Amino acid sequence: MKRKHNPVARISPIKIFCHQIFLSGLEGKLLIDIGSGPTIYQFFSACESFQEIIATDYTDKNLQELEKWLKKMPGAFDWPPVVKYVCELEGNRQEGCCFMTQPASLFLPSRPEWAEKEERVRRAIRQVLKCDVLKERPLEPVVLPASAGLISLCLEAACPTPQACRDALRHLRTLLRPGGHLVLSGSFKTTFFMVGGKRFPALPLNEKFLREALQEAGFIIKKLEKVARAAETHLDNHSDYTGLFFLVAQRGD
Numbered sequence: 001m002k003r004k005h006n007p008v009a010r011i012s013p014i015k016i017f018c019h020q021i022f023l024s025g026l027e028g029k030l031l032i033d034i035g036s037g038p039t040i041y042q043f044f045s046a047c048e049s050f051q052e053i054i055a056t057d058y059t060d061k062n063l064q065e066l067e068k069w070l071k072k073m074p075g076a077f078d079w080p081p082v083v084k085y086v087c088e089l090e091g092n093r094q095e096g097c098c099f100m101t102q103p104a105s106l107f108l109p110s111r112p113e114w115a116e117k118e119e120r121v122r123r124a125i126r127q128v129l130k131c132d133v134l135k136e137r138p139l140e141p142v143v144l145p146a147s148a149g150l151i152s153l154c155l156e157a158a159c160p161t162p163q164a165c166r167d168a169l170r171h172l173r174t175l176l177r178p179g180g181h182l183v184l185s186g187s188f189k190t191t192f193f194m195v196g197g198k199r200f201p202a203l204p205l206n207e208k209f210l211r212e213a214l215q216e217a218g219f220i221i222k223k224l225e226k227v228a229r230a231a232e233t234h235l236d237n238h239s240d241y242t243g244l245f246f247l248v249a250q251r252g253d
């Protein structure tokens, strides 16, 4: 049988992990994303379990891209294919052709679920802030209330040395309330990655180092999943990672 074309077939496992984690009971008032980049896919399921989201990044360009999407400005990235995919993962396949079950005079086309979700993400993102995970206070001069959750996928890009990475985890801990959860993702053994034809160095991480560094920074690992690099990506030379990790760790006090 011919397989139906899936516009998000190349979607990375992190999108699926974000969906599973945020719909599996991880919830709270405030969620801070450290190193959001220009992307918002990480908030599609999170916006259902956290009331307020703060997006952050080190580069002004990424912050501008996020603002562009939030304000629906021309040239903003087009997220619907990914939002639709997440809506499907969440079991909502509504395509927007339905009508409200109301008296005939009130029949109105409803907005598709994916468009509603985009709006929920927009409403949930309360601020877009500059951040440097290498600083003791990564969001200074802004001071936020301690958050119930933190997401991050930036350590290998942000940290030049293993010690900087241990310090960064300690810095992240200061943003979480006791018992709060860190959802950390990244890649194993990456030494470089390419963005727009430019090569950037990366800190090669491995599981042993991560476990030790998280424990040393005062986190208890609750869940750790690893995914080997997909065979079909081996020829692509945008990075040399060997696999991906997704973990949830709790601030242990």
Ligand SMILES: C[S@@+](CC[C@H](N)C(=O)[O-])C[C@H]1O[C@@H](n2cnc3c(N)ncnc32)[C@H](O)[C@@H]1O
Binding pocket: 034, 035, 036, 037, 038, 039, 042, 057, 058, 059, 062, 131, 132, 133, 134, 152, 153, 154, 157, 158, 159
């Ligand atoms: C691999 S990208 C991740 C982007 C996005 N979170 C995602 O899931 O696709 C890493 C991000 O870390 C950011 N970054 C680099 N150095 C940083 C630092 N010192 N503090 C915070 N973020 C940093 C980069 O600007 C980049 O957007």
